[in-house]
Amino acid sequence: MTVIKNNPKASHAQSTALPSYHCHMPSYLKPRFRVERSDRRCIRCQGCVEQCSFGAQYYDESADRVEAVDTNCVGCHRCVVFCPTSAIEIRHNPVEYRDNAYWRPEVIEDITRQAETGGVLITGMGNDKPWTSYWDKLCLNASQVTNPSIDPLREPMELRTYLGSKPDQVQIDPATGRLGTRLAPQIMIETPVLFSAMSYGAVSINVHESLARAASMLGTLFNTGEGGLHPKLYRYGGNTIAQVASGRFGVHPEYLDVARVLEIKIGQGAKPGIGGHLPGEKISAEVATTRMIPTGTDALSPAPQHDIYSIEDLSQLIYALKEATNYTKPVSVKIAAVHNSGAIASGIARAGADIIALDGIRGSTGAAPKIIRDNLGIPIEMAIASVDQRLRSEGIRNRVSLVAAGGFRNSGDVTKAIALGVDAVYIGTAALIAMGCTECQACYTGRCAWGITTTDDKLTKRQNPEIAAQRIANLVEAWSHEIKEMLGAMGINAIESLRGNRLHLRGVGLTREEADILGVSLAGE
Amino acid sequence: MRVERVKLHENGSVARVETAGLHYRELNSILRSLVADGADRIELHGVAGQRYIGTDLDRPVQIEIFGVPGNDLGSFLDGPRVTVHGNAQDGCGNTMNRGTIIVHGMAGDITGLSARGGNIFVRDDVGYRAGVHMKEFGDRRPNLVIGGTAQDFLGEYMAGGVLVALGLTLGKSAHHLARFIGTGMHAGVIFLRGVVEEHQLGKEVGVTQPDEDEEKLLEELVTEYCGYFEVEPAKVLDQPFVKLFPLYLRPYGPLYAPTHRGIEGPVSRWKVK
Ligand code: SF4
Ligand code: SF4
Numbered sequence: 001m002t003v004i005k006n007n008p009k010a011s012h013a014q015s016t017a018l019p020s021y022h023c024h025m026p027s028y029l030k031p032r033f034r035v036e037r038s039d040r041r042c043i044r045c046q047g048c049v050e051q052c053s054f055g056a057q058y059y060d061e062s063a064d065r066v067e068a069v070d071t072n073c074v075g076c077h078r079c080v081v082f083c084p085t086s087a088i089e090i091r092h093n094p095v096e097y098r099d100n101a102y103w104r105p106e107v108i109e110d111i112t113r114q115a116e117t118g119g120v121l122i123t124g125m126g127n128d129k130p131w132t133s134y135w136d137k138l139c140l141n142a143s144q145v146t147n148p149s150i151d152p153l154r155e156p157m158e159l160r161t162y163l164g165s166k167p168d169q170v171q172i173d174p175a176t177g178r179l180g181t182r183l184a185p186q187i188m189i190e191t192p193v194l195f196s197a198m199s200y201g202a203v204s205i206n207v208h209e210s211l212a213r214a215a216s217m218l219g220t221l222f223n224t225g226e227g228g229l230h231p232k233l234y235r236y237g238g239n240t241i242a243q244v245a246s247g248r249f250g251v252h253p254e255y256l257d258v259a260r261v262l263e264i265k266i267g268q269g270a271k272p273g274i275g276g277h278l279p280g281e282k283i284s285a286e287v288a289t290t291r292m293i294p295t296g297t298d299a300l301s302p303a304p305q306h307d308i309y310s311i312e313d314l315s316q317l318i319y320a321l322k323e324a325t326n327y328t329k330p331v332s333v334k335i336a337a338v339h340n341s342g343a344i345a346s347g348i349a350r351a352g353a354d355i356i357a358l359d360g361i362r363g364s365t366g367a368a369p370k371i372i373r374d375n376l377g378i379p380i381e382m383a384i385a386s387v388d389q390r391l392r393s394e395g396i397r398n399r400v401s402l403v404a405a406g407g408f409r410n411s412g413d414v415t416k417a418i419a420l421g422v423d424a425v426y427i428g429t430a431a432l433i434a435m436g437c438t439e440c441q442a443c444y445t446g447r448c449a450w451g452i453t454t455t456d457d458k459l460t461k462r463q464n465p466e467i468a469a470q471r472i473a474n475l476v477e478a479w480s481h482e483i484k485e486m487l488g489a490m491g492i493n494a495i496e497s498l499r500g501n502r503l504h505l506r507g508v509g510l511t512r513e514e515a516d517i518l519g520v521s522l523a524g525e
Numbered sequence: 526m527r528v529e530r531v532k533l534h535e536n537g538s539v540a541r542v543e544t545a546g547l548h549y550r551e552l553n554s555i556l557r558s559l560v561a562d563g564a565d566r567i568e569l570h571g572v573a574g575q576r577y578i579g580t581d582l583d584r585p586v587q588i589e590i591f592g593v594p595g596n597d598l599g600s601f602l603d604g605p606r607v608t609v610h611g612n613a614q615d616g617c618g619n620t621m622n623r624g625t626i627i628v629h630g631m632a633g634d635i636t637g638l639s640a641r642g643g644n645i646f647v648r649d650d651v652g653y654r655a656g657v658h659m660k661e662f663g664d665r666r667p668n669l670v671i672g673g674t675a676q677d678f679l680g681e682y683m684a685g686g687v688l689v690a691l692g693l694t695l696g697k698s699a700h701h702l703a704r705f706i707g708t709g710m711h712a713g714v715i716f717l718r719g720v721v722e723e724h725q726l727g728k729e730v731g732v733t734q735p736d737e738d739e740e741k742l743l744e745e746l747v748t749e750y751c752g753y754f755e756v757e758p759a760k761v762l763d764q765p766f767v768k769l770f771p772l773y774l775r776p777y778g779p780l781y782a783p784t785h786r787g788i789e790g791p792v793s794r795w796k797v798k
Contacts, residue, residue, distance in 0.1 A: 248658070
């Protein structure tokens with residue numbers, strides 16, 4: 001067959017992007033940070049110049065001084081950590097606007113930025129607004145006198161969780177004592193903490209490998225995100241959730257076969273209802289190979305999956321995946337937590353999903369329009385409560401496992417989520433912080449100085465998968481132990497007994513309506 | 526049950542399956558075991574709406590379908606050649622990887638959705654969003670050849686591949702009716718035979734004539750099409766084709782502005798020393 005070269009650049013007078021209507025003008029924005037350096041301490045090693053991937057540090061040879069371009073600093077602290085003499089301080093630039101609780105500096109700066117660019121403001125990571133965190137308004141119970149607490153150091157304590165659809169009833173053959181019911185595929189995880197979807201392309205290959213390794217060390221799962229799985233990570237297939245999203249990047253029979261769980265991504269907490277545009281710059285040759293797309297173009301994920309416009313269509317894709325893998329793997333459906341999550345989840349369960357993943361308004365992202373990240377979706381706490389309640393009242397809670405995502409900061413949040421009704425949680429940001437991330441929100445630039453959200457070869461090398469995996473595994477080990485301690489304190493010896501056990505939760509500072517939605521009593525009641 | 530439904534000929538290399546009343550799950554499991562047992566050609570008779578036919582088969586077997594297969598025919602297809610003696614429904618060739626689908630009739634919406642390889646030939650028309658988000662990678666490049674015309678959003682979001690609409694079902698005016706053709710397209714190419722007006726095109730596509738290599742490719746695809754459906758190639762190649770190509774590799778790049786001050790766009794021109 002004739003091969004026509006499809007390098008659009010070469011074939012016609014094409015530009016890489018639409019003509020921009022932004023004109024260049026001086027910016028009225030002030031630097032966010034100020035890079036201060038103690039000249040007495042600085043030994044001119046230029047380590048910070050090397051480390052700063054945002055061009056905020058440079059060496060002035062004529063003066064033999066290291067200087068800073070404050071404007072470029074994103075506040076990632078890479079230089080601070082790597083300065084051998086602790087000579088660097090990153091401070092908020094002390095420009096004090098006239099006090100105004102409404103027109104906050106961030107608001108003024110966003111407007112200014114948009115006036116200067118005409119663009120949709122794009123940012124990384126999760127919602128940074130002071131929305132109510134209901135985790136901080138829920139207390140866990142502890143046993144006193146009337147039932148004994150349990151010491152997990154000396155007594156068995158079970159965190160093992162099985163993800164997958166559970167039957168309405170089971171039949172045991174009385175003669176053999178064996179299970180007569182054919183079970184849907186069940187995935188055993190040793191701790192109820194999984195790693196959230198982060199695509200290769202959004203994060204570096206070393207991050208993918210670190211998460212995969214950590215998952216296999218811990219006996220849990222990591223999620224590929226929508227960018228496919230690099231073949232060198234196929235050996236972690238047993239710890240992999242393979243995502244199938246609207247872009248269908250890197251989705252091919254081998255990818256589906258190698259994974260343990262398949263996940264249809266409908267939405268994401270950080271950007272419910274919108275697709276994704278992985279910018280061409282982040283699409284290195286390796287990323288293109290894994291996504292199976294040409295280099296140089298943006299990887300555009302359409303907002304909807306165009307084969308899913310209804311619950312019936314969703315069911316069709318669920319069974320397409322089951323047919324493609326001969327019913328050997330559970331299929332998860334991930335949605336962003338939104339207003340009618342309860343009804344939607346009921347539809348998803350009835351459509352044949354084995355797992356429902358809910359991602360709340362605090363869910364993070366490599367890149368999303370700031371206005372979407374900060375305003376769309378609902379808090380995960382409310383979504384968990386309403387989905388669990390809805391599925392219970394319809395008598396179908398057993399048909400699916402529930403996994404929640406979006407801002408889990410510590411084992412307390414995880415334990416409360418389980419008491420509220422989930423089987424397990426996804427953590428993303430916490431795992432990245434374990435690797436060095438400082439929440440500077442510059443992920444979308446592709447220049448993460450910590451080598452996390454980048455595809456640049458040199459920056460990628462800043463993460464050593466062995467060390468990073470160990471750091472992540474340490475974190476989850478520590479959380480798991482803390483969860484056991486909390487269970488023990490409640491007098492419970494298996495995580496199963498806590499699931500959906502809202503009697504172990506009490507609200508503080510909640511209105512009665514909020515408490516009702518969460519299905520909890522108030523403290524003291 | 527299976528024994529009655531399945532008849533084997535020529536040492537099991539040819540099989541005939543009566544599919545009436547079979548659920549797709551049973552039908553596909555019969556296909557899996559036939560392919561595992563070495564069948565090369567499988568005829569499915571009385572097909573009536575069973576979905577996902579041909580998925581999860583990893584050999585280039587020949588599957589002949591008599592009747593109307595259901596949605597997602599050949600989804601994730603990885604090698605087989607599927608011929609439909611009738612119409613196909615929605616999602617035919619969904620995310621296909623390799624293989625060929627030949628439809629002696631019409632196909633529904635999102636034909637070839639996200640296909641990254643293989644060939645689809647539809648004798649007549651297709652529904653909405655045909656070829657949506659087809660892509661290509663290395664030597665894998667899907668070809669979707671539509672004998673007639675298509676509904677709106679033909680080739681939407683195309684990220685690779687070749688989409689051809691021959692317009693053979695169009696009346697005298699030879700006008701394609703689809704609107705928003707190639708909306709969001711950022712790679713790949715569309716060839717149309719017949720008339721299409723500027724206002725029917727997405728704003729991300731440009732119009733030109735096929736070059737020499739492309740003419741050759743078109744000739745091959747048309748010849749292959751004509752071979753399946755007994756059409757005289759000369760009658761199809763009598764008219765020039767219009768070529769639609771993506772104007773931008775990154776159609777939505779400039780829409781966004783970075784929140785951080787020192788960044789001039791989500792562009793990494795920067796290199797570590
Ligand atoms: S961007 Fe990061 S590395 Fe660069 S100066 Fe600021 S804190 Fe230091
Ligand atoms: S991943 Fe990197 S760029 Fe993103 S917030 Fe963390 S440190 Fe900053």
